[in-house]
Amino acid sequence: MRSLFTTRTCRGSPSTSCTAFVLPSMINAPGLGSAVGNTSVESDVAGVEETQGVMAASSKDAEGEAGVNDPTTAELREACGVIGCMLARSTPDGMVNVARMIYLGLVALQHRGQESAGIVTSEGPASTHFNYQKGDGLVAAIFTDEKLNKLKGDMGLGHSRYSTAGGRDPTNTQPFMVHTRHGPLATAHNGELINAGALRKAIMDRGVGLSTLSDSELITQMLSQAPPRGEKAKPDWGARIRHLIEATPTAYSLVVMQEDKIYGVRDPFGNRPLSIGRLMPLGTANEEDQRKPLGWVFSSESCAFQSMGATLMREVYPGEIVELSPDGVRSLDIVPRPKSTAPHSNAHGDPDDIDHETILLGPPPAFCIFEYVYFARADSVFEGQQVYSVRQRCGRQLAIESPVDADIISTVPESATPAALGFSLESGIPYIEVLCKNRYVGRSFIQPDTRSRQLAVAKKFGVLSENLMGRRVVLVDDSIVRGTTVGPIIQLLRQAGAKEVHIRVASPPLKHPCYMGINIPTRGELLANQKPLEELASYVGADSLAYLSIEGLRKAVRQGIVLKNNIPTGHCTACLDGNYPVNLEW
Numbered sequence: 001m002r003s004l005f006t007t008r009t010c011r012g013s014p015s016t017s018c019t020a021f022v023l024p025s026m027i028n029a030p031g032l033g034s035a036v037g038n039t040s041v042e043s044d045v046a047g048v049e050e051t052q053g054v055m056a057a058s059s060k061d062a063e064g065e066a067g068v069n070d071p072t073t074a075e076l077r078e079a080c081g082v083i084g085c086m087l088a089r090s091t092p093d094g095m096v097n098v099a100r101m102i103y104l105g106l107v108a109l110q111h112r113g114q115e116s117a118g119i120v121t122s123e124g125p126a127s128t129h130f131n132y133q134k135g136d137g138l139v140a141a142i143f144t145d146e147k148l149n150k151l152k153g154d155m156g157l158g159h160s161r162y163s164t165a166g167g168r169d170p171t172n173t174q175p176f177m178v179h180t181r182h183g184p185l186a187t188a189h190n191g192e193l194i195n196a197g198a199l200r201k202a203i204m205d206r207g208v209g210l211s212t213l214s215d216s217e218l219i220t221q222m223l224s225q226a227p228p229r230g231e232k233a234k235p236d237w238g239a240r241i242r243h244l245i246e247a248t249p250t251a252y253s254l255v256v257m258q259e260d261k262i263y264g265v266r267d268p269f270g271n272r273p274l275s276i277g278r279l280m281p282l283g284t285a286n287e288e289d290q291r292k293p294l295g296w297v298f299s300s301e302s303c304a305f306q307s308m309g310a311t312l313m314r315e316v317y318p319g320e321i322v323e324l325s326p327d328g329v330r331s332l333d334i335v336p337r338p339k340s341t342a343p344h345s346n347a348h349g350d351p352d353d354i355d356h357e358t359i360l361l362g363p364p365p366a367f368c369i370f371e372y373v374y375f376a377r378a379d380s381v382f383e384g385q386q387v388y389s390v391r392q393r394c395g396r397q398l399a400i401e402s403p404v405d406a407d408i409i410s411t412v413p414e415s416a417t418p419a420a421l422g423f424s425l426e427s428g429i430p431y432i433e434v435l436c437k438n439r440y441v442g443r444s445f446i447q448p449d450t451r452s453r454q455l456a457v458a459k460k461f462g463v464l465s466e467n468l469m470g471r472r473v474v475l476v477d478d479s480i481v482r483g484t485t486v487g488p489i490i491q492l493l494r495q496a497g498a499k500e501v502h503i504r505v506a507s508p509p510l511k512h513p514c515y516m517g518i519n520i521p522t523r524g525e526l527l528a529n530q531k532p533l534e535e536l537a538s539y540v541g542a543d544s545l546a547y548l549s550i551e552g553l554r555k556a557v558r559q560g561i562v563l564k565n566n567i568p569t570g571h572c573t574a575c576l577d578g579n580y581p582v583n584l585e586w
Contacts, residue, residue, distance in 0.1 A: 270318025364570030384562025395422025
């Protein structure tokens with residue numbers, strides 16, 4: 001069977017480039033089959049000849065590029081970042097460049113994925129094509145001014161990717177685009193479908209071929225079929241999305257673009273984040289104009305809104321389907337956990353006007369607690385509180401649970417800095433930097449010899465020896481995964497003259513893999529499973545080592561939560577305690 005995409009090569013450029021996603025008419029059958037056809041996509045991926053019939057993504061293991069034996073890469077890695085942007089009908093032409101707004105948002109979300117990125121824009125329901133650019137690498141390297149100028153349209157999606165399902169094959173770069181019998185459809189998502197295998201089998205059993213191993217293609221194929229309840233004269237995208245949510249309970253946030261609408265979706269457990277923002281005028285003298293939005297945006301994190309000139313409205317609720325159109329924001333539905341019920345409403349003019357009676361009867365949400373610990377940028381807001389404040393409270397709680405006699409508190413830059421400051425404030429021991437991070441170190445690779453491996457951490461961190469000479473140091477880190485980084489760092493500090501090195505970790509021990517879109521290694525690779533807790537300090541070369549308790553982490557997170565509309569809260573701690581929010585199929 002022919003691949004969904006045909007690629008042609010213009011050598012010399014590392015990024016996929018196309019000003020238009022051409023959508024020929026090729027749909028005859030309803031349902032899932034309606035998303036498959038002979039769509040042509042031109043690309044300029046260096047060194048690749050014209051390719052047809054590629055049915056699976058590359059199976060090359062990530063270890064082939066940045067292996068587990070490299071101490072500078074032995075850390076948690078985020079899933080993805082998504083952006084959706086819709087201009088208001090009243091916004092004058094030329095006032096806001098949607099592609100550039102999405103670009104700015106993706107730069108702010110770069111920490112969530114550095115492997116590839118893409119932007120797709122639409123010029124409206126009358127258009128027969130999407131404009132798009134995709135490429136491997138960092139956002140700023142992919143999207144030149146020339147490429148951004150080709151992305152015309154009043155709405156669009158953006159995505160920055162770290163590969164989970166589907167691997168690093170370029171064909172898996174999002175947003176994912178197909179043609180349905182109702183017109184072009186684009187999707188971008190963050191997370192991983194826990195029952196992707198069963199969904200893939202169900203789709204292929206219908207005679208529909210799949211050209212990648214990406215969850216995004218599964219999502220797009222499911223959205224291309226009419227829901228079991230049926231439709232009238234035109235597609236009911238709210239019902240289609242609801243059917244998708246009912247078919248796969250977690251773990252994802254999703255943005256969908258079709259005709260003149262963008263839909264934002266969180267799974268019923270709310271495992272992955274998604275926020276809504278208002279795109280506001282800048283520097284307008286007229287006060288009435290300042291209050292009138294230029295448009296609306298979705299983002300995985302609220303930190304992107306400041307870069308885009310937007311303000312935070314609220315988060316998308318777990319299980320909620322939110323619609324952006326040129327006329328505003330509507331909440332279409334909330335799908336309860338874990339089983340479906342009748343829709344709560346057809347549509348609400350007020351996006352906060354939600355009936356939650358059935359929602360309150362289900363199990364609690366399972367928002368990934370490691371968004372607070374590590375993944376999110378410190379200035380992002382979840383559940384009404386800033387991530388920075390939560391991390392600082394974790395440090396305070398850690399100082400209460402595991403005090404130590406020391407001269408200075410310091411940190412492994414940079415995400416652990418708020419926790420180290422919290423530890424310092426609670427303990428009364430001064431905070432002083434002892435490590436500086438080289439921000440210009442490129443991607444790390446498996447080192448060919450022992451000396452190179454030993455110098456890998458020294459390449460990434462410099463030691464401020466005058467700050468620690470002869471002192472007892474408490475080094476606060478946000479998490480320890482395999483433990484291959486902390487040992488070399490301790491050795492660096494001792495070589496620079498530290499009298500004692502005590503490790504304090506502002507999160508509990510990682511003991512279980514994550515099956516919901518976060519790259520956590522197997523149980524055997526996790527440091528906390530390799531040695532008893534009392535032996536870990538000597539194992540990594542520290543004078544002492546202690547973790548924050550699970551209950552201490554929960555306390556730090558819950559303390560600042562601001563509840564709205566009686567929406568319940570809950571957090572996934574499966575990587576810490578093995579209690580997954582849903583039954584896994586394997």
